Ligand SMILES: Nc1ncnc2c1ncn2[C@@H]1O[C@H](COP(=O)(O)OP(=O)(O)O)[C@@H](O)[C@H]1O
């Protein structure tokens with residue numbers, strides 16, 4: 001067997017195969033620090049509350065972090081920022097390790113193959129993904145896996161473009177960044193990321209409207225639609241403006257990168273948009289609209305959105321890991337994976 005792992009700024013998910021079903025396990029990539037003396041022991045006795053006790057502090061990690069933060073009036077913290085391990089968070093590594101251990105579980109045999117998603121280096125910041133990748137590699141190796149990074153945009157292509165010979169443009173709109181990959185018969189011809197995503201939209205909107213970031217995030221995730229009819233001057237109006245700005249920024253950067261990469265002319269490909277930030281109703285249409293106005297030198301025959309955008313990267317990482325395993329270790333074009341799917345963990349949004 002093999003596994004796929006999506007290590008995102010907001011969500012960490014694993015994918016594994018159980019017969020004909022793909023099973024996903026998900027946790028929030030987040031934690032909260034609470035004084036042990038404030039905490040009633042029975043709060044932690046629920047066996048599934050992920051936590052670490054260190055001296056007089058308790059760290060509640062993953063999906064429960066937000067509940068505990070609300071109860072104790074604390075802020076949640078994040079091990080990652082802009083798609084990679086945060087340099088500003090000294091507790092990042094033990095926290096993310098606990099989350100990853102819970103999400104991937106133990107290997108089903110020693111050195112089980114595991115493909116984990118890795119962002120491309122961002123073109124608009126000097127962040128490097130090297131340290132992040134190597135840290136995850138050694139962490140997963142210590143857990144008994146044989147880990148291999150897979151570019152996040154490429155994972156989207158493996159997950160969503162099997163029916164088009166793994167040819168097309170995949171765009172993963174996450175929280176911390178946006179990853180873009182153009183592939184031709186499962187060979188990446190262009191991949192890059194930009195250090196903006198849902199977090200950027202939330203922060204800009206919060207600043208523009210004088211609203212707390214958490215409040216903005218919950219308005220955005222709760223039934224916000226990109227229809228541009230409502231709420232001039234309000235939070236939803238501002239969200240629409242920054243959504244549109246992010247799309248334009250992504251498309252501009254695709255134009256620029258395609259130019260530099262010397263992409264073959266006459267290409268006619270589908271585009272897949274996925275990731276949590278692609279969730280609002282109207283997103284796909286807006287993206288399509290803005291693409292039409294752009295000067296991208298290849299033609300787009302379809303813009304597709306995904307039913308379960310949070311699952312694409314984990315699923316694609318699994319497809320890649322399994323196809324490598326089946327082909328005895330050499331990279332090859334993967335087979336489309338079987339339907340249907342099941343969830344092991346309830347979706348949190
Ligand atoms: N229903 C929704 N509407 C709008 N944004 C959403 C929704 N659900 C999640 N998001 C946003 O998607 C982002 C998380 O998506 P995800 O793909 O998991 O990111 P990452 O891979 O960076 O962890 C966050 O910015 C979150 O606010």
Ligand SMILES: [Mg+2]
Pocket residue numbers: 006007008009011174275313
């Ligand atoms: Mg992700």
